[in-house]
Amino acid sequence: MDTRTLGELLDTLGEPALRLLTAPSGLTTPVTEVLLYDAHAPFPDRAPGALLLAVGVRAEAAGALVDEAAAARMAGLVVRGENGLSSEQGLASGEGPASGQEPSSGQRLASGQGPASGHGQGFADAVARARERGLALLTVDEDAAWHHVHLLLAGAVGARPSPAGGAALGDLFSLAGAVATAVGGATVIEDPRQRILAHSTIPGQPVDEPRRQGILGRQVPDSPENTEQYRVLFASHGPVRLPALSAEELPRLAVAVRAGGETLGSLWVVDDGTLAPDAEEALAQGASTAALLLLRARAAQELSRHLTGDLLRRLLDGTAEPATAAERLGLAPGTPVRVAAFALEGAAGAPDGEQAALRLLDLVRLQCEARYGRHACVLVDGVVYALLPGTYGRAGERQRRLAEDIVRRAGQALRVPVRAGLGDVVPEVAEVRGSREDADLVLRVLGPEETVAAMADVRPRAVLLRLTELLGERRELAAGAWRDIVAYDAGHGTDYARTLVCWLDAGCDMARAARLLAVHPNTCRYRLRQARAQLGIDLDDPDERLVLWLQLRTLAGLRGAGA
Incomplete structure (x- = not known):
């Protein structure tokens, strides 16, 4: 796997997620792993190429940690910064890219000419010490959640991610095969919702009919008996043996997959009476490996969502290159698309309006991904936009039903009325901005009793609204x-x-x-x-x-x- 460089990470995540203060060794510094700082754990003696996330440490208090990280030959240190840190402080003399290369917007370096505006001497001292020790120093915003930063960076460093963590999920199939060989029974790996993520295919290992149906449907069949077995499994701290639930089913050996107290899924083995003597130990070891792979898959998926969301944002405002954007979104040339816009009614100015909008983003993304797989959704100025595959005529009713379902579910979950506008279908990604403008206009003209509408439903109102704005702007038209x-x-x-x-x-x-x-x-x-x-x-x-x-x-x- 190729090693990511500091510059690639900054280009991938960009501001405001990550800001660079200094990079004495340049932006081509390789970053091999992402570590979380624990003040109560021994500091690693050597961690060449590591990027250390200094949880709980602010920039002005990072001096000692800079020395330790540099001594361990780490690539860089990420500390808590301050909102509003200028990204236009220029390149420090002798730092950054090779001569002639312009840094991206996420690659600005502190000038080193004293404290940055609004920052104290401690801040400047930390930057100066990092520069002296050859250590990259970066900051995250006050509002950034460390676990989110870790997910994004770990995903970016760990892999050049496939659309939804596909590489990690592919490794899960290899793990299922390895566990089945070690334990001696057919194995499946499930997520917490009992969806089957991977299964073994070792010849000669028996698979009963319920397991076969689950693999075919990628989902464990729901039943009260199954629910009780999952309750027992997730209450246990190790492998458990579970009896057959019917005459056509074999017993199971299962273990929960956990990381840091969070349940990530489970491993299930068909027990036909011939499992290996150390089956429980082998299964527990498999669960530990599965936890790492599931975390990696989640990080890759989170990174993919972040990148596609940013790409959609640039498509909506017309700053993305359409052909490249279409390729990265998995759309064939000439694929028709449309934009759907979802907004919370009257929640924008509420104290928890931003949090509610983020929850709406999660709900829209979940519903879209359930129907279309990998999907681009983004939150812009309190409105959630989703890029939907466009279809003309009556087939377009599918998007309307999706929007109605999302509005209903979101309204129930958030306890705030949600409205949706569907822009016109456009023939290609290059015209997405126009469909977004349609969707915004639909939201503006929806009546008090309307929750979902397409541009075709409200076009006369939309045209009159645009004419009102145009006539009001021009003296000769208003006379x-x-x-x-x-x-x-x-x-x-x-x-x-x-x-x-x-x-x-x-x-x-x-x-x-x-x-x-x-x-x-x-x-x-x-x-x-x-x-x-x-x-x-x-x-x-x-x-x-x-x-x-x-x-x-x-x-x-x-x-x-x-x-």
């Missing part, structure tokens, strides 16, 4: 007879403007206009005659009628039909 009509009504107590709108909404049908106004048709005719006479408008001119209607509907905000 016209409509202002005189509204002013005349205000000064004389008449209702000419609303009468005109109702008449035009009714297709110039006097009887329908009168019903909208709840007046006699003769009253409607009289008002229109007076409007012509007093204000000089020409209602026989179709162009004047069209412009007048648009301006009264948009700029004056009047509406007849459905009012």
Whole structure:
């Protein structure tokens, strides 16, 4: 496996996840592993190439730790920094990439000319000491969770990740085979939801019908008896022997897979009475290896989500190169796509609004991945965007049903109303920005009783909203007879403007206009005659009628039909 360099990690994660203060040995420094600092554990004597996450240590207090990390020949030290640390402090003299290479946005180095703005002498001393000792010094934001930083870095260092931790999951199949050989029975590895992640294929080992069905469906069949066995298994601290649940089933030897007190899954072996004498010990050893592989798979998946989310963000704002983005997202050239936008109603300004939006992101991602596998979702300014495979015509109802399901589930889980807008299907990734604008517009025009809509459902409202914005921005478009009509009504107590709108909404049908106004048709005719006479408008001119209607509907905000 190729070793990642410090520069590659910064390009992969970027700001604000990780900020570089100094890198005396340059950005090509290899990073071999990621370690967590424990103040109560012995410090490693040698850990060449390691990146140490100094949990609980701030930059200004990192001086002694810098010395220890440098003595152990570590590649770098990551400490808690401060929000707002400038990424534009320039390159320190003699540091960073080779001459002629420009650093990426995540590769800025502290200038070394005294403390950075807003930082004390302790901060500057730590940077200076790291530079003197040849150790890279990096910071994470105040709000960053150490476990999240560890997951991202471990995934980036441990592998050039496949879409969803595929390399680690492939290793799980190898592990299942090795455990089956050592224990002497057919083996499966499951996640905490009883989904089968990997299984052995050793010739001659019996597999009963329930196990066969579980492997075919990638899911353990649900039953009260199964639930009880899982309860017993997860309450145990070691391998347990479980009886057969039916005449067609064989007994099992099983063990929970744990790491740091968290249950990651389980290993199950079919027990036909011929297991090895040391089967329980071999299975426990297999569980330890499975824990490492499952953590690696999770880290790779988390990294993949982070990278695809960042890629989608750049697609949405039009800064990503479409062909490269499509390839990285696994989309064939010319694949139609559409953007779905999900927003919490009235939660943006709430104290826990940001946390609720992150939970909404998790819910949307989970539902999309369950239907489409690897998927790109991202949270931008309180709105969760998902890139959906686009289909035209009635087949597009699948995305609507998905959006309705997400809105229902999210509303129940978060106890906050959730609304969704579906942008138009666009023929390729290069036009994703337009579909995002559609989805945002749908959210803006949804009625009080509407929770999900596609652009096709609300296009007239969307067009009128855009026209309102356009007319209001241009002086020549906002001028016209409509202002005189509204002013005349205000000064004389008449209702000419609303009468005109109702008449035009009714297709110039006097009887329908009168019903909208709840007046006699003769009253409607009289008002229109007076409007012509007093204000000089020409209602026989179709162009004047069209412009007048648009301006009264948009700029004056009047509406007849459905009012």
